[in-house]
Amino acid sequence: MRKRMMALVLASAMAVSLTACGGGQTTGTTAAQEAATAAPAADNSQGGAAEQAGDGSGLVYWSMWEATEPQGQAIQAAVDQFTADTGISVDLQFKGRTGIREGLQPALDAGTNIDLFDEDIDRVNTTWGQYLMDLEDLAKAVDYEATANAGLMAACREVGGGTLKSIPYQPNVFAFFYNQAIFDEVGITKAPATWAELDDACAKIKEAGYTPITCDDAYIVCMFGYHMSRLVGEPKTEEIVKGGLWDDPSVTATAEAYADFADKGYFSETIASNVWPAGQNQELALGTAAMYLNGSWLPNEVKDMAGDDFVWGCFSYPEVEGGTDGTDAANYGAQVLAINKDSQNAENAFKLICYITQGEFDKMLSDLSVGIPADSNNSEWPELIACVKPVMESMNTRYPWAAGGEANADMTPIIKENFLKLCGGTIDAQGFVDALKKAGN
Amino acid sequence: MKRNRGMIVLFLAPAVFMFTVIFLYPIVRTIMMSFFKIDGITDPLAKWQFTGLDNFFKLANTSLFRISMWNLFRIWLVGGIIVMSLALLFAVIITSGIRFKSFFRAVIYLPNIVSAVALATMWLQYVYSPKFGLLKTVFSQLGFTSLAKIQWLDNDHKFAALLLAYCFGMVGYHMLIFASGIERISSDYFEAATLDGANKIDQFRYITLPLLKGVFKTNITMWSVTSVGFFVWSQLFSTVTADTQTITPMVYMYMQIFGAGNSVTERNSGLGAAIGVMLSICVVAIFWVCNHLLKDDDLEF
Numbered sequence: 186m187r188k189r190m191m192a193l194v195l196a197s198a199m200a201v202s203l204t205a206c207g208g209g210q211t212t213g214t215t216a217a218q219e220a221a222t223a224a225p226a227a228d229n230s231q232g233g234a235a236e237q238a239g240d241g242s243g244l245v246y247w248s249m250w251e252a253t254e255p256q257g258q259a260i261q262a263a264v265d266q267f268t269a270d271t272g273i274s275v276d277l278q279f280k281g282r283t284g285i286r287e288g289l290q291p292a293l294d295a296g297t298n299i300d301l302f303d304e305d306i307d308r309v310n311t312t313w314g315q316y317l318m319d320l321e322d323l324a325k326a327v328d329y330e331a332t333a334n335a336g337l338m339a340a341c342r343e344v345g346g347g348t349l350k351s352i353p354y355q356p357n358v359f360a361f362f363y364n365q366a367i368f369d370e371v372g373i374t375k376a377p378a379t380w381a382e383l384d385d386a387c388a389k390i391k392e393a394g395y396t397p398i399t400c401d402d403a404y405i406v407c408m409f410g411y412h413m414s415r416l417v418g419e420p421k422t423e424e425i426v427k428g429g430l431w432d433d434p435s436v437t438a439t440a441e442a443y444a445d446f447a448d449k450g451y452f453s454e455t456i457a458s459n460v461w462p463a464g465q466n467q468e469l470a471l472g473t474a475a476m477y478l479n480g481s482w483l484p485n486e487v488k489d490m491a492g493d494d495f496v497w498g499c500f501s502y503p504e505v506e507g508g509t510d511g512t513d514a515a516n517y518g519a520q521v522l523a524i525n526k527d528s529q530n531a532e533n534a535f536k537l538i539c540y541i542t543q544g545e546f547d548k549m550l551s552d553l554s555v556g557i558p559a560d561s562n563n564s565e566w567p568e569l570i571a572c573v574k575p576v577m578e579s580m581n582t583r584y585p586w587a588a589g590g591e592a593n594a595d596m597t598p599i600i601k602e603n604f605l606k607l608c609g610g611t612i613d614a615q616g617f618v619d620a621l622k623k624a625g626n
Numbered sequence: 627m628k629r630n631r632g633m634i635v636l637f638l639a640p641a642v643f644m645f646t647v648i649f650l651y652p653i654v655r656t657i658m659m660s661f662f663k664i665d666g667i668t669d670p671l672a673k674w675q676f677t678g679l680d681n682f683f684k685l686a687n688t689s690l691f692r693i694s695m696w697n698l699f700r701i702w703l704v705g706g707i708i709v710m711s712l713a714l715l716f717a718v719i720i721t722s723g724i725r726f727k728s729f730f731r732a733v734i735y736l737p738n739i740v741s742a743v744a745l746a747t748m749w750l751q752y753v754y755s756p757k758f759g760l761l762k763t764v765f766s767q768l769g770f771t772s773l774a775k776i777q778w779l780d781n782d783h784k785f786a787a788l789l790l791a792y793c794f795g796m797v798g799y800h801m802l803i804f805a806s807g808i809e810r811i812s813s814d815y816f817e818a819a820t821l822d823g824a825n826k827i828d829q830f831r832y833i834t835l836p837l838l839k840g841v842f843k844t845n846i847t848m849w850s851v852t853s854v855g856f857f858v859w860s861q862l863f864s865t866v867t868a869d870t871q872t873i874t875p876m877v878y879m880y881m882q883i884f885g886a887g888n889s890v891t892e893r894n895s896g897l898g899a900a901i902g903v904m905l906s907i908c909v910v911a912i913f914w915v916c917n918h919l920l921k922d923d924d925l926e927f
Contacts (some may be wrong), residue, residue: 458777484811594886
């Protein structure tokens, strides 16, 4: 009996220890990423940065990128130049996306010496808001805003609770990206600005034998969120999604608009089974589909498959009849750099931020990652995304990710399942609304 | 022999200390956390808000969590039957004296040493592709047009697709455990049975199976523990946002602790801890049932 009890205790210990860590199996990945990035970080420590970092003279910088990514390479170059110019050593640690998401807060809570870090604008300012230093004075001291993107700086202040707690770099905007060659071939001369114009464009593309719109499972809820937000605005969309107010007429209207497009055959035949990146790689990049709602990182992601002759077009999600929001609203933002409020090296850390986000290295980051430059002096954008410029410059209202469509984590997979079915034509608008109501929360 | 208490304490102390720090403390902390609302996983105690059993009630009332538990049950039961059956079959074949035994054993075990990311990419972007996938090509060539048209990754088929891909990689691991169990059985029993006129099926039924009870117990426990920790394959089959057909409690727990997808969503590590507690209760229950159903104490060989 005692043996059995012991066995039970040991089994439960094994199970709890396995589950207690949350995503235990990712730990291996994270550790591997850390191991992979430790080498370049050490290589570039230049005179024992790691030793100096903790004593107050050097900087410790945790980055969300991998050392091998274009962004990581540009940041590494900026850091090297910074160290060469100032003599200040930097312990640059590339943590990767999951590494920083899982590890930053525990590290800060444990008092790890981290002077600056980067991640998405919303996560840094909202989830990690309590760890951020106010950067207003530091920015003013070097007249930082003279060459910064005013809209993004305003966005940083907005999410920072009215004050500047982060500095944007690598800006992005979420909009429809399209294959200009298909548009030209079927005679669409003006990018759609309204839902009716999008309908017309899709009809022409369909008639010419192409798939008008494709998407992947990872981004499908964005279409739902954008349509809802065009109809009733983002705050109301978020209220509906969080509160489960599925009887709101805007939900039915959105479902009907997409059911109508599905009936007309505007979506890819495989839209219901496209697991990312199947749609963007095998349909859009290979030229069989014309449009895809995605971020401005898309041309870079598919450039090797799309080829050099692929010409990109971009337009903001169209206005819908009777809706509150126009095409000047979208999810635009950036990765941001922030300084730990407990940092003893704030001035030096801000100096490094200037190296990364301004001038030569902002240009390098933009070129290497085919991304939007943050410095307004770098007015020449990479050719692949030149089409994004007018869209980015037309923005006035900022949506959060998916325009509020993914604001309720308990509902996102259920919206996703049923919106995929709706676009795939296996359920109708009423079926979509009923499924959300049935799920409840 | 005279017992030296001092020495016993001295030699046991490091192990007891390590057990307490590495096992006991996380268990106690996790159980405690499950009764609180906690935003960040490392928030100090002062920030914890006591909510009693609310986390457990909230989980019970959340349809997505119920879906994730249902998926886990299906993975454990259906996947378990498939994996255990195939593993046992292969183990019996491998240990039956066939030629090139090591080669076949290595081939069946091979998926275990390939990265799950590479395997999942192969399944998702090649085998199941509705455009040029392996299944589509094979079914088309065999003339099964309706099967060739199936979109294996749509909502109706995604769970089966995930399960097939996962089981493919797990058979080899459990086969090795079964094979080592079979090899432990003395060949004398089989020789004696052969002389008495028993055929291979009878030998399997009356010798191999009864003497493998302990190994079954080990395999079922190992399978249950890995099923409960089902995470990577789920993430790979639904990148960025979770999916109703692939979500498991572990993925739900991750969403609660670190946020879901690209959105900044509400976090509650207490809810995550409650999931951990519930899962460990499940594993203990399975272990207890196995211990009662598969008694092997009466056999010595």
